[in-house]
Amino acid sequence: MSVDLSVNIGSLKLKNPILLASGTVGYGNEISEFVDLSKIGGIVTKSISLKPRKGNPPQRIVETSSGMLNAIGLANVGLELFIKEKIPFLKNLGSTLICNIAASSIEEYVECVDILDKEETIKAFEINVSCPNVKEGGLIFGNDVKAVAKITEKVRGKTSKPIIIKLSPNNSNIVDYAKIAKQEGADAVSAINTLVGTSFDIYSKKPKIKNITGGLSGPAIKPVALAKVLEISKEVDIPIIGIGGIMNWKDAVEFMIVGASAFQIGTANFINPKASMEILDGIKKYCQENTISKISDIIRTRKI
Amino acid sequence: MSVDLSVNIGSLKLKNPILLASGTVGYGNEISEFVDLSKIGGIVTKSISLKPRKGNPPQRIVETSSGMLNAIGLANVGLELFIKEKIPFLKNLGSTLICNIAASSIEEYVECVDILDKEETIKAFEINVSCPNVKEGGLIFGNDVKAVAKITEKVRGKTSKPIIIKLSPNNSNIVDYAKIAKQEGADAVSAINTLVGTSFDIYSKKPKIKNITGGLSGPAIKPVALAKVLEISKEVDIPIIGIGGIMNWKDAVEFMIVGASAFQIGTANFINPKASMEILDGIKKYCQENTISKISDIIRTRKI
Amino acid sequence: MLIKDVFVQSNQKIAENTFLLKVNAEEYIPYVKPGQFFNIKVNNNSYPLLRRPFSISDVEGDSILFMYKVVGEGTRILANKVVGDQINILGPLGNQFSINESSNHVILIGGGIGIAPFPYLIKQLPNSVKYSVLFGVRTEKEVHSYGLKNILYSSDDGTVGIKGNTIELLDIHLKQIAEKDVKIFACGPNPMLKALQEYTNNKNIECEVSMESAMACGFGICQGCPIENKDNNYKLICKDGPVFNIRDIMI
């Protein structure tokens, strides 16, 4: 049985619902040794800022129970190098490119989108308003409904490409952010970014991560991510990209049933760089075995 | 070397910083087969409400990666039976009793405290404003600063026993809640209650928990709990009782170093009912090996 | 109730996906009763986090035997245990099947792995009591006869015994034995027990069932395993059960 795996995120048509999450595959160079990037739905680039960012000093990561904390600090090559070197590479591979942008001011978001909008290879923007690991440009926006409204509105003014607002789970009202994003013209929201967490060494009494706190990702957060997707899906009529702890095709299908139109693979890439290809096989088989001819038919089929 | 394990939570003096968390040991009857309740710091009872509560229909729990979701729905025997049967039992065992109260209105909180204040065996109240699993009486308060202020103020008016406000992690500003609790006269805060999460069956497409969402507990949430304790400890001068994913003495010590004056063992009781006794041994040894004569000396000794 | 590390003495496959695990558990032996269960930690780390409940399937000398079916991560780990491995068991937990001499004929109905508690129950039946075992499976591969006698089978695909379910088998069997004073003990999937409830209520037959539920603690502290009784109150399967009179509960 042939299965139609394509899904739509607003006007963005994806071959299949599998995206590689921002910050977990760089700009595709290394992961392309394991994954045929032309075969999966798309790649979301590491958050790009106007100028290159060095990122946080080490130690940047630490393992936790079924999870990991990271405080990379949005280390990235900056807009210029991204355009010159990274975009052509991804274009050659034939992958669908979603560009994730992080900034320390509303103006910087706007300027980035303005410049990048010309790049044909970029098929959509994911606006990161939810990075917990930098003072400016992250959670400071993600936990402020008005800031998210403003950013969405301004960015919308600069591009007609699909805009995805990446939401923070570190608040009690993710629905308000999704609503405002929709209202200000976003095409979709992605949920979730990492949860704020920390870990200390009981002998040195120092935080294991130099930045003190980091963002928690991995299977540990899957129940929280699913609950956030469910919450948004119940209250707001906007496509949702589900993220958080997806390790295999079953997790992915769970997100779609709960309400996600597509999903992103993050931490799993570190442990099994082929995870996205295996998930592609897995969801295809799931559809075949359950005689689902279009995967988009399972979106939001939850029974509650 | 003899170690002084006692700690103070406001005017509440505990033999040691080990408390059994509300909802994870009922009223002590069963766990007393494994734990000498007179030896540990104290027991926090299952949330009590004015009238008995039947709780949510099954399925109430489900396992997740390094965690579990529960939606018990504050099933409890109600105030009357609690006073008649449960208190005498705990009194006989010589355990320090902290009574956790949940209610669906501010008036109910006040009435409960008013009635229970007369019970000499109760050494402190923990006010649960953060249960994610009931419509009224839980998160509806826990994520509303004004409600928490009001509850604390009113309850304060009814008792001179220590009041501990149990905080929700499901918001972006736990510090505001801790501040208001302190301001309105609370003696301490406990952090954290469970994180909202969910889990679905991909074949039946139904939520695995009848209540749809549940509260996530266990090692998966430890990094989040620690970050919340750290946040409060940095901003508010109030004793903190750390809770979340403590499985062994190392986890417990980590919480104290980060900022907790005492800690509660929750999910660990289900897996190893003797966990609290083992933690008692563990922290004693840790103090001895590191020549710490008073465990209270390690509270908030984080180096950041 | 005791928590102890015990050693695996054997762990044998007895049917498709079905294993028999034998552990040395001397200290428990005086206390274990048919129908009770243990909550078992299959690993010594947090993956999976929770214990897994398993009925006492049999007792042999100083050893307890568990019969289990591999269905997920926990039972898969259990199936990989070899002689000498340690597991941590908490129990015995719950109540027991109430055996008495008054019944003329006892019928044990096991749906799939629901057969697990019966070898030990059979051992404890008074000699005077006649019994038969009705063993319902999906297909022949699931069949074994560990600790069982007088077995009648039903299977979904007809590969063994009658083609049909255990209730149909029971109906035929009751006619065959033509006994008046029958008592049924049953364990199996909820749909089977539900059908059994209707059947035994209609025919007014004594019946006790062992119920299942997701469990965190297994001994009454988490409130995770409620079952509604006929008065619309919740009982705990782990503490008030797992064995209930079929008349007393809502299945």
Add this chain to the structure above:
Amino acid sequence: MLIKDVFVQSNQKIAENTFLLKVNAEEYIPYVKPGQFFNIKVNNNSYPLLRRPFSISDVEGDSILFMYKVVGEGTRILANKVVGDQINILGPLGNQFSINESSNHVILIGGGIGIAPFPYLIKQLPNSVKYSVLFGVRTEKEVHSYGLKNILYSSDDGTVGIKGNTIELLDIHLKQIAEKDVKIFACGPNPMLKALQEYTNNKNIECEVSMESAMACGFGICQGCPIENKDNNYKLICKDGPVFNIRDIMI
């Protein structure tokens, strides 16, 4: 870079808490270079979640050997592997020690388990090159000589070799051999490498070091393993290293 399940061929204790793991890894053999490492999944579940990085310690026929010290959960699991068990390895990763014929004398300095990469490096040294191994341990129990020759020891407690650290040992040794054209390869705890950096900078000796860092991916996608270079930029230990010229980095 390949991901493969490989079989454990042996897993032997060679010193206190120190093991040698041999796996069949035919397909990797043509590509592995001394100084490179593999990122190893020690289990097939999420506990622990991440892979663990280990240097290639030796190559024997179609097999790769890893020398490791048990320090935590992951290495404890590894130490329990028996012949025939599967593990999943990702590699080879990182750059390599740069060997050339020009040096008269190569000195390999290993602090504790930092000795791990040297057996394979020694095999790849041109025959013309003389070498010595300086092996620093805390105490005699940590000593072994797997794949090593010309070993000089230092120990913290004086139970083997000189009582002192590897830098003191190096200082003595350099005087003894009185060679001009020396090149050092070193691996060990950061404080040792920091002291070595000062020493080799002062004496202007060529030195390459293999660095460690917590790692999530091991191949450049997580940005979790930065090390500052002398221009105050971050390099990735997993991709730009783990081997660095000691002059180029801030330790």
